[in-house]
Amino acid sequence: MMSVIVQEEIKNEKNGDKEDRFILLTKGADSAVFERLRSDQNFERASADSHVDDYASAGLRTLAFGRKLLNEEEVVLAKAAINKAEKDLDNSETLLQEIYATIEKDLELLGVTAFEDRLQEGVPETIRDLRQAGLAVWILTGDKLQTALEIGKLANLIKPKDSLFTVDCETKDELIQKMRSMLSFFTEEIPRAQLKSSSINPFGSCRKKPIDSLRKPNTIMIITGKNLKWAFDVEHEKKSDAYENFLKIASACEAVIYACRVSGASTSTDCKKYKETCSKYVNFKRVFPSEFAAAKSDYLMKQ
Numbered sequence: 415m416m417s418v419i420v421q422e423e424i425k426n427e428k429n430g431d432k433e434d435r436f437i438l439l440t441k442g443a444d445s446a447v448f449e450r451l452r453s454d455q456n457f458e459r460a461s462a463d464s465h466v467d468d469y470a471s472a473g474l475r476t477l478a479f480g481r482k483l484l485n486e487e488e489v490v491l492a493k494a495a496i497n498k499a500e501k502d503l504d505n506s507e508t509l510l511q512e513i514y515a516t517i518e519k520d521l522e523l524l525g526v527t528a529f530e531d532r533l534q535e536g537v538p539e540t541i542r543d544l545r546q547a548g549l550a551v552w553i554l555t556g557d558k559l560q561t562a563l564e565i566g567k568l569a570n571l572i573k574p575k576d577s578l579f580t581v582d583c584e585t586k587d588e589l590i591q592k593m594r595s596m597l598s599f600f601t602e603e604i605p606r607a608q609l610k611s612s613s614i615n616p617f618g619s620c621r622k623k624p625i626d627s628l629r630k631p632n633t634i635m636i637i638t639g640k641n642l643k644w645a646f647d648v649e650h651e652k653k654s655d656a657y658e659n660f661l662k663i664a665s666a667c668e669a670v671i672y673a674c675r676v677s678g679a680s681t682s683t684d685c686k687k688y689k690e691t692c693s694k695y696v697n698f699k700r701v702f703p704s705e706f707a708a709a710k711s712d713y714l715m716k717q
């Protein structure tokens with residue numbers, strides 16, 4: 415999300431005097447803005463949700479806009495807190511996010527917009543060639559689920575013959591069960607001799623075995639940002655191995671789509687997590703003789 419505070423001079427309706435008014439204007443992903451709306455905005459949100467779904471089904475990218483009136487004291491306190499946080503060399507980013515969270519809430523919905531962001535020339539052909547060459551393609555996109563699906567089709571990443579696994583669970587418990595059932599799909603057809611003594615962990619007794627030996631053809635997984643965060647959270651809390659299962663499943667897919675808002679730094683972090691976790695099971699130098707790379711939008715980051 416991105417916000418600005420606008421100061422404007424208005425005329426007091428009661429006495430005619432001029433006075434300052436402060437307005438917080440916010441734009442961002444519809445999911446991020448909607449969850450920060452005032453409680454009396456339910457009707458407006460439902461209407462906007464319907465429009466957003468229509469836009470996404472057409473492959474359009476969406477943004478939502480909101481606003482909030484602030485008084486001068488709130489602005490002064492926020493500015494002081496931001497200035498203080500920016501001087502903290504160790505925790506600046508964390509402190510700033512906490513401050514933004516306290517300001518960017520109880521918004522009034524202004525509306526939603528949609529725009530077409532066409533794929534660059536040659537993208538569909540390049541992705542087609544990568545898949546034909548046997549390379550797994552991961553796309554990290556800042557779009558909502560339906561938009562990401564449509565873009566995946568336009569980019570030749572998702573084909574009619576592909577088996578598509580959609581991870582968009584409503585609760586953490588549902589996600590844990592989803593990961594386990596998906597993992598069983600990818601392991602059930604693997605020869606027992608290949609799994610050796612491990613029937614639960616498909617990599618457990620096959621350490622340093624190439625990913626390709628477990629990969630299923632024509633399988634695509636798409637996961638929302640909320641579900642990916644939950645998978646990481648429940649594993650960090652020692653409640654489940656959902657995140658590790660996600661990485662195993664992703665490694666066995668021909669393509670993976672992250673349908674969530676991600677920054678360049680976040681993308682780099684995800685790539686590192688993937689390498690660190692999978693290195694316990696896979697010899698990356700054997701599977702990826704050259705540098706392991708991941709592309710996100712217009713960025714190319716080599717880890």
